[in-house]
Every structure is written in structure tokens, then in C-alpha cells.
Amino acid sequence: MKFYTMPEVNFNSILENVNRHIKLEKEESDFFISLLQHRLLNRKEFLLRQGEICRKETFIVKGCLRVYTTDENGAEHVVIFGVENWWVGDFASFITQTPATYYIDALEDTEVLQITKEDLERLYEKVHKFERFFRLLLQNAYAAQQNRINQNLAFTAEQRYLDFIKKYPQLEQRISQKQVSSYLGITPVFLSMIRRKLMGK
Structure with a gap:
């Protein structure tokens, strides 16, 4: 795991992602950026393991992550792939702070930006419009999950x-x-x- 200071990180992609849904003033953007942690994952490195608590929301700057489960025979079942400009995580674990259902690991060397649950609450308090952004994020994730289930049943x-x-x-x-x-x-x-x-x- 490698962390870098802010000047070495390009935040353009995450700000563009956010600004597609809410419009930020410069001071709001600056505060949001100040809460983000930069991380590099090597190929095959885990972002999250099943049973751990998902403590951070993750935005992919570059690379590819997979979210998957394993069955009793050890076979892996990929739920989603996360690629550039996607948010990934075990949302249920993050929201409830209970053990994760999924594994998340890197299929390529991957660069991400993360925000902790505590800092997300700080963000909500100071920049209220982020509550709308993450609500939309969760709604889209739920809709995608429902669509995935329907496809597996009907396609x-x-x-x-x-x-x-x-x-x-x-x-x-x-x-x-x-x-x-x-x-x-x-x-x-x-x-x-x-x-x-x-x-x-």
C-alpha cells in the first residue's frame, strides 16, 4: 500500500465525476479533495476481503478492480468490474459497518482515491449537496444490481x-x-x- 501527498495526485477525473451530478464551488471542491486518500494497488492486491468491514468508498482513477464472491467449492463469481471513473465498494458493509460480503481485488495495477466513512460524514455536514451525490450513487448501484439479477434470470x-x-x-x-x-x-x-x-x- 502506498500513499502520496496531494500535489502528486491528479483530481480532475473525480471532480468531473462529481460535477456531472452536483455543481461545486472552488472551496467546496478543495474541502472534498482534502478528505481524499490516494492509493496504488498492484495487480492481484486486495482492496477488501470478505469478512472485513468496508471503511472507505473508492473511486477508480486508473485500472480495473473486480468485485466477487466465492462459493463452497472455491469457485469465484464476479459481480461487477470497476474501471476508470467508477465508484466501487461493498456498499452494505460501508453503510452498516458490518462484515463485507465481497472480495475486491485488482486485475491491473490500479490507482484509486478513497474517502472514509468518518470523513464522508464531515463532508455531508460542511457541503450538504454531497448527500445528494452519494444518494444518487447508491441509487444507481442498486438499479445496476437489480438489472444484473434480472439479466441472470432472463437473458x-x-x-x-x-x-x-x-x-x-x-x-x-x-x-x-x-x-x-x-x-x-x-x-x-x-x-x-x-x-x-x-x-x-
């Missing part, structure tokens, strides 16, 4: 793959076929069959 494997390509443009070139198939809930062999079929159309 064919081919439809899920096409949605994956739409949701994560270019990510397929950055991660392994094993990770993609884990996200889709199919075997790598079946994924290869779907790709060949689509290429033949």
Missing part, C-alpha cells in the same frame, strides 16, 4: 455477453477470458463458442 448467455461488451467497452482486451466467463456465469469454453458464433454472423 441467454449470448445476450449477457452482448450486454457485457456494451457496458464495458474495450475491457475484454484488458482482462482474461476466465474473468469474463466468471462474470457471465459460463465456462471459458462456452464463452469461446459464443464469440465464434458472433464472429460468424
